[in-house]
Structure formats: C-alpha cells, structure tokens
Amino acid sequence: MPRASALCQADVFMPTVDVLELRKVFKVPVRETGLRNSLRSLFRREHRMVHAVRGVSFSLEPGEIVGFLGPNGAGKTTTLKMLSGLLYPDGGEAHVLGFRPERREAEFLRRVALIMGNRNSLQWDLPVADSLELRRAIYEVDRVDFEVRKAAYTEMLDVGELLTKPVRNLSLGERMKVEILASLVPHPQVLFLDEPTIGLDITMQKRIREFVATYAADTGASVLLTSHYMADVTALAERVIVIHHGNILFDGNLAGLSDRFTAHKTIVVAVAGELGPLAHLGRVVEQNSFKAILEVSRDEIATVAARLLADYSVTDLSIEDPPIEDVIEQAFAIGEAQEAEEAGEAHP
C-alpha cells in the first residue's frame, strides 16, 4: 500500500525535537543591597519578570548534532530544561520524540538525557558501579543490554578503574566521564548537553567530544549541545543555533554563521621577493617583507586575490574565515545592537 509506506517514511524523517514559539518567564524577587532594604523586603517584596526565552522555534533531525550558542543568560539552559521536562514552559509548544516534555511521561524521560557539566547526578558516597546499578533499575534497562553498554562505554571513556571508587573521590574530569557513562547507559535518543566539558583539560575535552560523536553516529541520537569552548562546537556540530536574550539570532551551518555576521575574510599571502604597500587592497593585519595578513571585505576577495597573484610571485595564498570566536562575538554584538534599536523604537 503506497499510502502506508509514505506514512512510514514520513515517520522516519519526523524531527526528534520540534520547538515552536517556546517561552519561559521567571518571576524574580528584586533584592536591594543593605540591611535596611533587606528588612523592608521581608514585608514588601518586589518582583521583576525576566523573559528568559522569548519564543524560540527550531527542530532537530535524528542523528543531528547541533551547537546551541549564546552568552551567559541567553536562555540556553532554560530551553534545554524545558525540552527535557524539568521546567514548565509559559508559552509555545515543544515535541520531543513525539512527547510533550512538560507532561513528563516516564517513557519520554527514559528516552532523553540531560547532562550538565559541573553538576553531579550520581550518589556521592557510593561507588560508581552502585550508582550505575541504581540507574539501570530506575530506567528499567535490560540486564544484558546494560552489561554490554557498560563494558563498551567504560572502555571508550577509559573509566574502568573508576567504577569501584566512590563518586566523592573522583576528580572533576573523572566525574564528568562517569556522569556521561551513567546517562547514556539507558540509551537516550535525544541528548541535551549543557557545557559538558566545562572546567576540563584539553585531553579530557577531546575524549568526551569523541565519545559523544561516536554515540550519536552509532545510535542515531539527536544532540543539542551548549558550550563556551568553540572547539566542542566546531568538532561536533555542523549546524549551530545562536540565541541571545531569549531570541534566536541565527540557525544554520557554521560557515553560514560567518557569512552572516562578518563582512570580512582573511587573506594570508606569502611571496618570493619583496611585498609593496598593501593598504589599498584591505586592512593590513600584519605584514613583513615576504608575508602579509589582510582583512578584505567578502565582495572583494576574488579581486584582491587576483591582484596579489598578478602583482607578485606568490608562493602561498589562503583565504580564511575569521576565527569562530570572533564571529560569535560579532553575532552577539549585532544581536545587542538590534535589541537596542527595537527598544528605541518601542520607547521613542
């Protein structure tokens, strides 16, 4: 039956995460400084509404790893918590694996995982293996599956020696690795990673990245990842969503991000012989007699490159996007400016 098969296909390609106009407002008490004000607030407390998420929409496909970027307080964690069923949204709708997260059905909670860096969800005083066993029981993971996955992940994360130690005796990096191990043993199909590598050294960061990438590739799980380490994002995600003050500024691939937010590219050129003055071609970032770095506007890249090739005997020439950190910084700055402009229009 063609109709049925078409439906099946539609099902396969259904997004795992589908978010429409999601909102969250927090009521925060206003605390003023000083004893007198503190005493006054005992009787009359003032509140302020903080719009943490102001209507974000996006969707994730199965197997997709997406970087979720934004400065502190942009609404990343709030969004992740709403999608994992921890916070009740104040507006909009989210579907994760076809479930409404805020209903917190057991089946939904079994199939998603939220991992937060620098936080501990394991039993502090128990050996890691006991915590894993507890997790297995709560998530109703089949015994055989559990042992197989535990063995495989233990090896991949190199945590074999840690399983018999109490969690409180582990270092930050070790704790994060067993945290990830425990969260993935139930085989979640959607992973929300909130700063999973925060505070970890480079080797540990790399190991965790590799593990996440392998897990997503093997299981087809969707991953939404926030991180302040751009290396995490560039290594794992092709697509990024940039959020600022609760609004989505950008949703697309990483290359598109720099196209959108920076008007420049960088040309690095090396020549045999002597370089003349280059200021007329673009902004000179660095120059010595045989090598230069130029910042050139995107429209003129081809022309400038051709000029350089024609004028000098070029030994090496590369055209690069600006470093991703700079692009992100630029994106946040533009977001800030846009907002100021809108606020200005609202209150002339």
Next chain:
Amino acid sequence: MNGIRLAIMHWKVGAMHEVQYRVNFFLQLIDSVIRLATGLIAIWLVFSHTDDLAGWSRHELLVVMGIHILLSGINRTFVEPNVFQFIYTIGEGEFDYVLARPVDSQLLVSVRNLRFWQLVDVVVGVVVIGWAVSGIVETTSLPEVLAFLVAVSCGAVILYCMWMVVAAAAFKWIRVDDTVQLLNGLFQAGRWPVTIYPGWLRLTLTFVVPLAFAITVPAESLASKLSGGMLVLTVIVTGVMLLITRVAWQRGVRNYSGASA
C-alpha cells in the same frame, strides 16, 4: 517502575551506608533512653498528684507516649532525612536530576534516604506500648488491636503528609528548614492526648495539624476509648491528607524554576 522496588533498592543502599557508622547507633540509643526517661518522669510527676488526667489513666498515657515514640522513630527513619535532603537539593539545583528520572518525583524524593539507627525509637516505642497495654486493667480485644494497627498506619501516613506539604513549600520559598523544625516542635505536643488541651489548641491539633488523628486516635483504640466512626474519620482524614500532599507536590513541580534561574 514499581514503587516498592524503588523504595527497597534505595533503603538497601541507605542501610548499607548507615551501618558503617556504628557510633550513630549508640548515640541514638542514648538519645532514645534520655527521651524515654524524661517522658516517664513527666508521667510520674502528673500521677503523683492525681489518678486521672482528663479521663486518661497512667497506663493509657504510657500508650500515648509509646505511640509518640514509635511514630517519631518511623518519621525520623523514613521521612525526615528525605525531607531535609529534598530541601537541600532544591536549594542546590540538584532537584533537576530528580525530575529527569522516569519515575514519579514525589515517590523518588520520599524514598531516597533511610536513617537506619533511628529505628531504635521504633523498637523502644513498641516496647513501651506493650508494657503499657499489659498494665491496662481491661484486656485489649482483637478488633481493638486491628483498629490500632489501622490507626497507627494512618498516623504514620498523616505525619509523612505533614512533613511533605511543608517540604513542597520549598518549591516556592526554597529555605523551609525552620518550618520543618516548627513541625517538630508541634509534634512534641502529641506526647499527651489532645483531649487534655484547652479547646482552641485541641481544635488546632485536630484540624489544622492533624496530630489528634495521628497519635491520640491510635492510643484511644488500645485504651478502648475509640468509636468506629472516629476510626473511619481517621481513614478519611488520611486520604484527604494524601490528596492535599499530592496536589501541593504537583503544583510545586509545575512552578519549579530551578536554582540557576
């Protein structure tokens, strides 16, 4: 996942953890003995002046005290450690992980901890009740024992509900440790049958903080003072308390805003 299995699993872990700290056992024993002694002295003082306190004989008052110790033991073994851990996790933002688990959050919060050595109080309570009952002149009938078992179970549930309702306030006010201490203070009033208190206090201890149903009613069942109607009412009050606790919990979870917000 089955709630009883979940509880047993956590209690096993909790017991394993507690047994390591044997010194707690002796401290708990000393604590229980001191409280038993002060209780006995108070009863002795009262009955050195009179033979009857608002219709309660010496042995009947001992039953009340025994039930008070028993329920206090159950509460401090199973309920209070969980309530304090919950309040702590709310403040620290670790409650996120309770909500993330595919089991009922109220159930999980209620069974995560066990203060094993506090069970000493449960044993002491049972001994005191047995001793007191043997001293009551009229023999206790089987239906009275059954009524007692029902009533004392209801009592334990009512206390759980009282503590959990206060705990659920932590969703809104975060720091409610002091309120739990207040509850402990009120609980001390249950050492005596509520019928000895003046009207306003009796009403408060019956309908606002239902200690009358939790402690006095089970004692009345053993002292042949309980009517069938009162027992039914106790069961109904227990049901209502469970319902109130559930609603308070669910509203709390819905308004939960996390620690980082």
